[in-house]
Amino acid sequence: MKILAIHGSPRTVRSTTRILANFVLEGAAEAGAETEMIDLCDYRVTPCSACEGCSFNGICVFEDDVPAIIARMREADGIIFASPVYIDNISGQMKVFFDRLADAIHYQLLAGKFGCSVATTHTSGGDDVVTYLNHVQNYLGVISIGGLGVATGGNTETVDAAEASARELGKKLAGAIRNGFSDPNQEEEIAGNREFFRDIVIENRDFRTEDYDRWVQMGWIE
Numbered sequence: 137m138k139i140l141a142i143h144g145s146p147r148t149v150r151s152t153t154r155i156l157a158n159f160v161l162e163g164a165a166e167a168g169a170e171t172e173m174i175d176l177c178d179y180r181v182t183p184c185s186a187c188e189g190c191s192f193n194g195i196c197v198f199e200d201d202v203p204a205i206i207a208r209m210r211e212a213d214g215i216i217f218a219s220p221v222y223i224d225n226i227s228g229q230m231k232v233f234f235d236r237l238a239d240a241i242h243y244q245l246l247a248g249k250f251g252c253s254v255a256t257t258h259t260s261g262g263d264d265v266v267t268y269l270n271h272v273q274n275y276l277g278v279i280s281i282g283g284l285g286v287a288t289g290g291n292t293e294t295v296d297a298a299e300a301s302a303r304e305l306g307k308k309l310a311g312a313i314r315n316g317f318s319d320p321n322q323e324e325e326i327a328g329n330r331e332f333f334r335d336i337v338i339e340n341r342d343f344r345t346e347d348y349d350r351w352v353q354m355g356w357i358e
């Protein structure tokens with residue numbers, strides 16, 4: 137069982153969010169998962185230019201590190217999103233990466249996986265950012281098992297007080313992967329999104345044959 141954290145603070149190893157995400161990974165590792173962290177700022181992630189090139193063949197016109205990151209997400213059974221709160225939202229690094237997931241969302245490349253999200257903030261926006269990160273997971277077809285937002289009040293040691301809850305979150309994620317986890321609300325939302333994306337998959341079936349066939353095989357197109 138593989139669990140991958142995608143971490144979007146530019147502060148890399150000094151990042152409070154990274155410490156929190158690492159606690160989640162440690163909890164998952166205790167429950168038997170093989171874990172990995174991607175620090176987005178160590179990778180080349182070019183902003184989407186809305187050229188729509190990826191809609192023809194799933195391949196982005198930019199030759200950067202995003203395809204390799206998506207490949208690692210596809211290999212993982214569980215995905216953790218981790219972002220600091222910047223102006224009551226996710227970090228720019230995280231958003232630029234998310235925009236590059238449009239094709240993965242349309243074709244539901246990560247459907248069936250489980251995930252969770254964490255965020256840290258000085259004061260505001262922690263829970264809202266966790267909700268948004270989990271919302272993006274749902275867009276990808278990933279079911280979130282929960283999340284954790286920590287407001288440090290400027291004292292980064294506050295994040296240590298959240299260690300036990302973060303480890304529990306990691307254990308819960310590993311448990312969901314091993315035993316299954318159901319959330320009718322999220323399942324309904326994901327099914328609704330699929331209704332919408334189905335038109336794209338059908339419209340592009342002549343040049344996205346493999347994706348079309350996968351959708352038929354999954355029973356998402358009759």
Ligand SMILES: Cc1cc2nc3c(=O)[nH]c(=O)nc-3n(C[C@H](O)[C@H](O)[C@H](O)COP(=O)(O)O)c2cc1C
Pocket residue numbers: 145146147150151152153154219220221222223224225256257258259260261288
């Ligand atoms: C550009 C920027 C914007 C921020 N915006 C907010 C904010 O809107 N509300 C808040 O309470 N803290 C804000 N903060 C503080 C960070 O959310 C907080 O320090 C966070 O824990 C940093 O995480 P990191 O150590 O993982 O980078 C901001 C920090 C930066 C650098």
